[in-house]
Amino acid sequence: MKILLFTLLLFIALSTASSAQTFQGYPCTADCSGHEAGYDWAQASGVTDESGCGGNSNSFIEGCKAFVEENINSKVDDGANEDEQGSESEDGQQEE
Numbered sequence: 001m002k003i004l005l006f007t008l009l010l011f012i013a014l015s016t017a018s019s020a021q022t023f024q025g026y027p028c029t030a031d032c033s034g035h036e037a038g039y040d041w042a043q044a045s046g047v048t049d050e051s052g053c054g055g056n057s058n059s060f061i062e063g064c065k066a067f068v069e070e071n072i073n074s075k076v077d078d079g080a081n082e083d084e085q086g087s088e089s090e091d092g093q094q095e096e
Contacts, residue, residue, distance in 0.1 A: 023035035023036065023039075023059075023062070023066060024039075024069070026059075026063075026065075028059065029059065034059030034062075034063065035059050035062055035066065036063060037060055038053070038061060038062065038063025038067070039063040039067045042067035042068060047064060047067065049068060050064075050065050050069075052068075053065050
């Protein structure tokens with residue numbers, strides 16, 4: 001009986017831990033609404049650096065940071081794509 005109870009408790013603990021939500025890699029305490037609000041605010045405010053992420057809520061700040069991190073990564077990727085496509089020289093010729 002003890003083994004059955006232990007197994008049941010272990011199963012519940014593991015299933016609860018594995019169902020924990022995250023937002024862009026940050027753990028959520030409930031429904032991620034604070035992270036979403038911070039992300040949306042950063043997007044609407046045009047935040048480009050983590051130093052622009054502030055507030056009284058850790059989840060809001062993490063959401064803001066997630067927006068900044070996502071945009072830094074996309075700008076790096078865009079720069080890599082531009083390098084792969086080549087650029088024009090001063091005389092208008094395509095360079096590789």
